[in-house]
Amino acid sequence: MANLPQTTNFIRDIIIEDIKNNKYNGKVITRFPPEPNGYLHIGHAKSICLNFGLAKEFNGKCNLRFDDTNPSKEEQKYVDAIIEDVKWLGFDWEDRLYYASDYFEQFYNWAVELIKAGKAYVCDLSSEEIKEYRGTLTEPGKESPYRNRSIEENLDLFERMRKGEFKEGSRVLRAKIDMSSGNLNMRDPVMYRIKHEPHYRTGNKWCIYPMYDWAHGLSDSIEGVTHSICTMEYEDHRPLYDWFLDQLNIYHPQQIEFARLNLSHTVLSKRKLLKLVNEKYVDGWDDPRMPTLAGMRRRGYTPEAIRDFIERIGVGKKESLVDIALLEYCVRKDLNEKAPRVMAVLNPLKVVITNYPDDKVEYLQAINNPEKPEMGVREVPFSKIIYIERDDFMENPPKEFYRLTLNREVRLRYAYYIKCIDVIKDGAGNIVEIHCTYDPETRGGWSPDGRKVKSTLHWVSASHCIEAEVRLYDYLFTKERPDETEEDEDFTNYINPKSLEILKSCKLEPSLANAKPGSIYQFERLGYFCVDTKDSKDGSLVFNKTVGLKDEWSKILKKSNFNISS
């Protein structure tokens, strides 16, 4: 895959140093800890590749752990989707599938321990009051009036919280740390809240649920994680992560933070992605325009391409915006090697080859993948009436256009040289078909007299081709940074109205009749397209455009501001 000299990163350097110093007995154990409250996206892929990749590299293990401490947001369907996506990306946690919810009893016992040590207390302040008492960024907080309850009372109250004697929101368990800390996370953070709500795994067994800060480090500790890798926004939480582990005096992993991925022209926050789904800006989490792994998979992106991309963007602590062009480069690079080539005409223009015999059909040999001769050849039918791409003919072309125009000769790929002799229009002046002659001497696309043509067009035989729907995708957002919104503006303002274009009756070469859902092809001269796994059926195929080929001509068009409408 990536033939680059592998470039290191600061986390790898830390691990190498730790192994050298025999910290953790030279072991490396990491974990990928998603909350099952949504679908995984390309940003998660960075974390997955990092955690699983580092573990593999250093002969360690990486666990998959669901951080399921909040029953109001979590669902089994997300667990299932996440499992599928991590597998698809190519990683294996073997038998180490864990759930924070499996540790609830242990967390509870540790909380009791902290209460007994006078390090935690039950607080009766309302959430609004807790907020008030917390102080501000610049002013210290005030201590809760319940802060100095006796250990006995705390123990009793906490037990009764668990038993369900109290209303939701009436009490919480808090760590007794420092209400004047400059770090807000240390101002007596909440460890447990009451939620009379069933949990998708523990059902009604619990009505108190641990907060992230309390649960996360403990889970890491239980699992023997050595390097707990998370994103930068948790940097402020590290002192608390350390504090809990230190108070309990249990095995203490180290938390390391890296910068999360930002991608141009896309949003990568669960909240925003959820909004796109809920408000129907897209057609579900697996809409091919979504940056979710499910969406990208449906779009035709390969795990190899995504992993290569993640490898190339590197890992650091500075916030950055990666150009989506790099992702597209990785996809093209991978698909160029893998995808069989076929001919498909998306916007058909009828061509009559006037000097070709009416009923003749020839089968011409076409190469499946010039990058990989071992992928063999196939035969493509040719006849008197064919379709070419409308864009491949221009009546009054600019000089840079070297496709078909009146009186010019071009090559039909793998077939013949043809020359345009007539343009047929309807009453409104629209071109309805063109007439060409072919040179029988050029069969296969070679001219015996060695004359050259400037271009080669793809085509399909009208009487043999099959029809299909093709969906073209563009960036979901027109703005490079849709997250960067002006005041009273929403990121949805930047949604690209042309992010989806549906072409209903595209003409495909007949070899595609049996194309399997999920299979990916290169439509020659156009791009990579995959058979949609959801809407495609036998006999009515639907293709998704994965990514276009590099397109010099469109650049020329853009530069010169030509009107594309011939």
Added chain:
RNA sequence: UGGGGAGUCGUCUAACGGCAAGACGGCAGACUCUGGAUCUGCUUUUAGGGGUUCGAAUCCUCUCUCCCCAGCCA
């Protein structure tokens, strides 16, 4: 204005006191039965000031800019 973090080509990442490098993008060109692929070349960088040093992106210092934190979310 409290606490935490970050500043290297347009973008991403490397260089760990010793020639600022690679990739993507962009621009040119070569080649080509995909205006694809491939190949070649060019493009352009240490936020700023001061200091230490034979030598600083790297160490010290001051300044500037950007990001994160006031959920009983993770």
